[in-house]
Amino acid sequence: MAVKDVKKVVLAYSGGLDTSVILKWLQTTYNCEVVTFTADLGQGEELGPARKKAEMFGVKEIFVDDLRETFVRDFVFPMFRANTVYEGQYLLGTSIARPLIAQRQIEIAEQVGADAVAHGATGKGNDQVRFELSYYALKPDIKIIAPWREWDLTSRTKLLDFAEQHQIPIAKDKRGEAPFSVDANLLHSSSEGKILEDPAQEADEIVYQRTIRPEDAPDKATVIAIDFENGDPVAVDGVALSPAALLTRLNELGKANGIGRLDLVENRFVGMKSRGVYETPGGTILLAAHRAIESITLDREAAHLKDSLMPRYAELIYNGFWFSPERRMLQALIDTSQHSVNGRVRLKLYKGNVTCVGRESPNSLYSMKVVTFEDDQGAYDQVDAKGFIKLNALRLRLGAMAGRRGGAL
Template sequence: MKKVVLAYSGGLDTSVIVPWLRENYGCEVICFCADLGQAEELEGLEAKALASGASKLIVHDMREEFIRDYILPTLQAGAIYERKYLLGTSFARPIIAKHQVEVAEAEGADAVAHGATGKGNDQVRFELTYFALNPRLKIIAPWREWTIKSRQDALDYAAEYNVPVTATAEKIYSRDRNLWHLSHEGGVLEDPWHGPEEDMYQLSTSPQQAPDLPEALTVSFEQGVPTMVNGQRVGLVELVELLNSIGGKHAIGRVDLVENRLVGMKSRGVYETPAGTILYTAHRELESIVLDKETLRAKDRIALDYADLVYNGRWFTPVREAYDAFVATTQRTMTGDVCMQLYKGNLIIVGRRSPFSLYNEDLATFGPDAVYDQRDAEAFIKLYGLSMKVQALMKK
């Protein structure tokens, strides 16, 4: 191989992969970084990549595409992995791998490489995307080849090859950050009985330190797409950033989860997803007045499978496209507003409204009405319970 495109974050693992690839494969290494909203993590990245031995660094700003084509379809599907996880890392990997393949094709590279370990889910997510988009590319996964087995080994390797890294043995957490969330793994979190340390959190304040007064918040949707916050229209990137700021201030979106990895083991992760938690809650509340019972139940069944396919790295598959087609039809009337209060980690729903609401006050009222004749219920109950009545008679 002459040229490899590495999915590069500038962290410890991908930094040491650059000289390792050159030493073991004798190839040119091009670093590719996806800007998904890592904020300050992108500062000084080019100098670091070049100092590590890369021939160049290519950065793609993919924030808008990330929200529009990956986050929103998952949100609209209502997909949540194992009741808690809003899939912030899971759907980030296929968009990174997609652009990495495009860079490899444009640069005439022979191979692609990633820094995912042989124990995790990310190796599957990266490599299934490579298979789907360009199966001719050679895949290099250093964690499945090299002799580095620990964080200290990686630090020693970096020191030996003069690779500039900011990681130290004391920085114990493995983190992944983008516009949608911040994940934490490793360190004391490897003991599921050990609670997270407060100084670990970066996007959200603790409930104890959150404001003592609730804050009102209204999120507006147009055909399932969030478009306004408190009546002000903002773009998708700005909207997520704004909700992260507001939600984080009120301790919204903290999740502590022991999850089942695709490779068969359990792992413990702590996630901060303020904007995601607000949007999932608001979207679900709007669905409650807009969608009929059968459609809502069908969506709930799809949501479970959708979450699994995203988590398991099967984004570029026909079944995901088929699910998206169904979900898209359910979003045609998903226009309206949801009002809530944010208070010390709680999202309290105040109201929801839509021009397509199926809620009829004339039917729901406990007062006198001219639409619903309560006497009709007697015949309905007799027919609805007929099978139960027959079973009881047979037992007699």
């Protein structure tokens, strides 16, 4: 991209060292106007300093948006309706935040008349893919600047030198190598790199920020109730809460009981394996609760179909295809399945574990009259099972007989 082609760019800006360097680099390299956008997704950091830093750089248009409710309502909850986990374990806390940030960036770009957007993701990670696929899906002709793929600031030393040359404030703990990098939002925290790069070494306790050690959790279990309407949680212990407030409450309960830690080696979309340490306290509780309420409200084949599609759905989110037509199609199917997913689940939280101890629903498909070991008064004729078994065994019997005659499987 020719430098002269960019007149105004919207930068996803955290106020940290990397994006502060990027801000100045955009101004000096592209000689363009920079608009900053900082999203409050519940990362737990004060965002006022980001605004002050942007002002220090002479930025005239500064956006600091509280997107917590939008994040949980329109991104996290739809994902949890599918019981989504990537590679069997990861609850996609980072992945699900990127399309929202990208969406808001594009909205701002259109609002202020910007012709480009920029992000601070590196050329080795998944986030560059997630951001840029979302940008292109929402605004096909947008220009994208990815500084980590363009500049020559290829080391931490060069980054710090650039910061000093341009009088960019550097926090004392940024001198030298950071022990690990952290991404956080209301759903999770993610720690990667440096001291975590060797998957054979146990993560130090300093890595964990959202949970206490399960060993240090109370010796008495905490029992809670979560109410669901159309597949989404709406109340905890009978208290109705907004989406963000509900997830915040579950995070508090999960933290206090040491719930939601995960040490994972995952397969990145760009091709390499990566070790990450994740904490998703509220999400871990929510997943267990949602599966529990579905267990009594979903038809068997509907539930099995959902489970069979979930890995594909998870992969789409992980790889950055939130705005793809196939993800939207899957979402429509998933959402249709949730109309009967209503009721209450009771859970026991104890030293890192979440156990369902009760579930009830006005839409329950569970019939005590049918499943009882006592007299079911004709609700189920056990004699019918004989024909059912013989019909299902027919192909097995034919195959066994053919095998005895020397036939191939």
